[in-house]
Amino acid sequence: MTTSQDLFTKDHKHIWHPYTQSKILPTEYLVKEAKGEYLFVENSQGKELKIIDGISSWWVNIHGHSNHYIQNKIIEQLQKHQQVIFAGGISHETAIQLIDKLLPMLPKADITCNAADTTILDKAFFSDNGSTSVEVALKMAVQYFHNNGQTQKNKFIAFKDSYHGDTVGTMSVADRSVFNQAFRSMMFEVDLVDSPAGLSKESLARVTIPENISREAFKEISEDYILRQIEKLLRYAPDQYAGVIIEPLVQGSAGMKFHRAQFLQKLRKLCKNNNLLLIADEVFTGFGRTGADFACKNATIVPDIICLSKALTGGFLPMGLTITSQEIYSAFHDDSRLKTFFHGHSYTGNSLACAAALASIELYQKENRLEDVRFINSKMKQYLIDSKLESLEHIEEVRVMGAIAAIEFDIADTGYLSELGPYLYQEFLKRQILLRPLGNVLYFLPPYTMTLAALDYTLQSIVEVSSNLKIRVKA
Template sequence: MKNLSERDKQYLWHPLTQHKLHPEMLGIVRAKGAVLYDEHGKEYIDGISSWYTSVYGHCNAFILDRVQEQMQKLDQIVFSGFTHEPAVDLSEALIRIIPENQKKLFFSDNGSTATEIGIKMALQFHFNKGEKRNVLLAFEDGFHGDTFGAMSVSGLSVYNGPFEDFFIDVKRIPVPTKDNIDQLLIDLEDILSENNIAGFIYEPLVQGAAAMKMYDAQSLDKILKRLRKDGVLTIADEVMTGFGKTGKLFASDHIPTKPDIMCFSKALTAGLIPMAITSCTQHIYEAFYSDEISKGLFHGHTYTANPLACAAALAGIELLQSNTIQESINKIIESHQAFDSQIKGHPKVAATRQLGIIYALDLNVKMERYGNLRDKLFQHFMNDGVFLRPLGNTIYILAPYIISEDQLQKIYNSIYASLEIV
């Protein structure tokens, strides 16, 4: 019988893949904790939590037990006209840990739709109030997903080129730093005076797809304060940063001015079942609360608030707040700091940065985002039994919270060794 990699070629089309250049897909047959197992019996440490989702480890027994228990009671039910206990329980648990100005939750299926809904909320909020605001504001190099609204506000044209003629009108500004914030605020005045800005979407403090670009919390706060004065709704895309990765429960917890809208997915359900949530303030919700049906938010997904996904999310939130996971997060932070002190002076390392468990280093060499040298690095890590996905000349770690010290050291050792091949 053919192996998985060979069978895959016949029918499957993979994301972010040019299949003519990369015809082989590695078959993964099992995962446990921080380790992936391929069809040939080789092990790989999952150094990026499988795209930032499986933060409590793969096949976590605590989460699996909760979901299995829920499967015996209610598997799926339409969420229009019905409700159920897992969704209500999850709403109560999530509201307790997100910024206190967030009062309403809207369920969907994935990170792109979480941001899509946030964008629609911002645009329709002003429409419902009779205001013509049809322009959005976003950061350069941001990434918010692959649906049309999310693509519109994303600044990475490598993904968006064929579709740009169909996008929402978006104005872009650079991420703020202590050096550029004064000029940026001046430029922002011009943008606000010349455009009807409805909302501003941003990845708080870390732009993931932009190679873990990190920026200043105090400077971001100044932007949020200025936009609030002009009635611009602020949308924090916490799809990647949420649920403990930045050293706080959410990246927005680092910033005094809280967003009007927040977007969650990925680690929300611990990497087990797809689900997303978009939260908002009571003020936003009230703009949709009307005797006019047309003022409602008519966006829906078949698996909205799936009971099994809600059960996984509830279990994940319980783990996140446990002493065990919080101690593990602190240990990873300390380990990254120690690793950084050793590697940042290497002649082939141009820069390093860290926020919480997110660690990134830039190689002192120019590389294409998707190119031969990047592929060579990826293969080096896989040969070492480490799953990392370099972004251009950036190598980053975003490992599960339950990773062991030995597993983390193996990642560090592989990164050290990779410096010899660039």
């Protein structure tokens, strides 16, 4: 019989874990079971523990672990077919039902234009994860213009602090950071403008900001400055850009940095007026995380292309979707095979993942997950905002939106590699809570079904640890 110790030894020897420096942090926990918000683990000393999953297992799990409804739907599908080719005239019912269920949920209202000009998102392309859903969007945008004879429209505008995945294309349209430092030579050029969450130091030095203006007025000035940066790029090269890509409302990996809906609305308008496709990467924000089904719905805009993954299958199986309009699709739908979209993965439209996604959306609607998100949001505000945590000297900002809470610490050592991250990670594990800070930003991202007891315990622990932080504060 294989003992746990054997498993640890084999893991240390043969398995390479993502985003993990195993020399510093070798595998210490084996998950035996996961139920609701809990991971039941055995640690390397042989001790059994029950750990709260405070980050929804990398932002994917929204209904809690081992949800019976989704389990049963996967089992039903398992008995019919598991993976079948999805190309060359072959499709299957579960994929069709999924898209039929999902399309009515997508953003439909666009405050920036009249109904006749509003994009209708109704053509879906399947892939395997968040990165591929974005990679597909980029290729779709470029080939759309290519098929229409505008081959020079192949560049993208993106935002500082953005993250869109780990493939070469998605790294290219993200900010330059430690994540992609080693791969710069492989990446294509993009034009990066300032983050809508805040201007860079250089830009701040260039804009005139009147004294005593409100926070909102300051944000408006900053947003307009970014839009002018984009307009300037367009003046230099009016016909070269295929589109703009953004993580709407929240730049997740950068440390849960929020921006205003108004910015998205102005950006939507700018893209329309300049024949640029707006790509909304809702891999993280999709399915209720910001308090609405999608961040674009929250901002009352409809992008030209939307990318979905993570919570799409309720955290059960990997899948990505890239959804666009018939208008974009019509550039590919042609008598010429040359105009085919030349992209596809072996597991496209995976039957089991489709069954999980369909079941997850059914559950999301039937059990009113947005109501759960509202409840979590009120609890987060009660513990983190009402307690005036932000007034502490070492806390820069406390942010809450939907079922996302973030605390940014004002310490000397910032950025993803800040030593505060590993320190807090261990502090919370001691309390049997899994939180995985992004550098000097601690965030809490629970499954929407987290029980009141676990919510209270985690939020209380966050307040305690954050208030009593023993790490050196900025001089």
